């Protein structure tokens with residue numbers, strides 16, 4: 001059986017414990033891994049002087065596949081998000097987040113099954129920001145006021161929202177390719193083109209054009225606010241949602257809430273050359289080291305990784321074992337219980353024990 005070299009970035013906060021649990025269940029499938037472990041974030045600053053050291057990027061470029069825990073981003077000051085920087089550095093332009101209801105989870109409905117494809121490199125997330133009060137922002141405000149004849153308050157900060165034809169083309173084409181490969185019937189482009197005509201409007205125009213050459217898959221578009229309401233009321237009408245970066249971020253958490261919370265929401269960052277698998281949730285620092293939070297979102301990201309590595313049987317077996325443990329409802333963490341203080345909730349590592357046992361029982 002082939003071995004897979006995979007970069008493992010445990011991250012910080014609850015990252016190391018949920019990644020440990022995930023490595024255990026991945027190895028219990030019988031697939032063999034050579035883990036190349038790297039630090040990033042605060043922990044890397046001590047040794048490398050940067051939160052995203054070159055060896056992490058070099059390892060992912062070489063292995064082409066990584067499993068990653070969450071990394072804390074300081075709010076307001078300090079370094080920019082390592083998670084966003086990693087996606088930009090490796091040009092991981094598509095973030096795929098399936099929203100799938102597992103029986104026994106606290107689902108809004110039990111038939112939920114749609115996929116968010118989020119553009120991952122552009123939009124207001126591009127990190128082009130100008131701090132209020134600086135000479136740069138003053139200069140820019142004057143320039144923009146001159147060009148648009150619109151008044152921007154002088155005490156403003158500015159964030160720039162770039163959306164390109166090429167960036168939009170590749171994410172929309174990715175959504176169609178994903179739909180085709182995964183036997184999904186429809187792509188819905190999500191935007192606010194009625195308000196932002198030259199960014200979201202451009203994205204929508206490109207999406208309509210790309211749809212013309214993908215006629216085997218149905219296409220439609222929705223304005224993002226309406227999309228949120230529709231997802232809650234009529235989720236079965238939606239299949240693959242192709243979203244600009246910020247909307248994809250927000251709709252991902254909406255989707256996570258619909259299937260019982262962030263503890264069950266996986267993700268895959270995909271680029272032309274490499275892929276990084278990580279949960280939707282963050283580092284939940286207040287729970288770090290407590291063996292308390294749910295490892296299943298990272299484990300389900302591991303299932304996506306197995307599929308990417310074409311280890312389909314192992315992916316199916318692990319997903320079934322996870323689904324069984326959720327359905328049995330015994331060996332699950334606090335977030336999957338009706339009451340958050342339910343004393344029968346188990347810890348992170350006990351969830352891994354139960355899934356490993358379930359895998360063995362099913363083998």
Ligand code: NAD
Nearest residue numbers: 069070071072073083262263280281282283284293294335
């Ligand atoms: P968070 O997702 O870390 O936590 C929000 C809340 O969700 C937690 O307090 C907890 O109640 C719950 N939660 C999250 N994960 C859970 C799990 N596995 N099991 C059970 N409950 C869980 O969001 P936050 O508090 O906004 O962010 C904390 C830090 O994580 C910030 O620094 C943020 O920038 C970072 N972050 C990183 C990533 C990433 O690495 N990709 C993503 C989002 C946020």
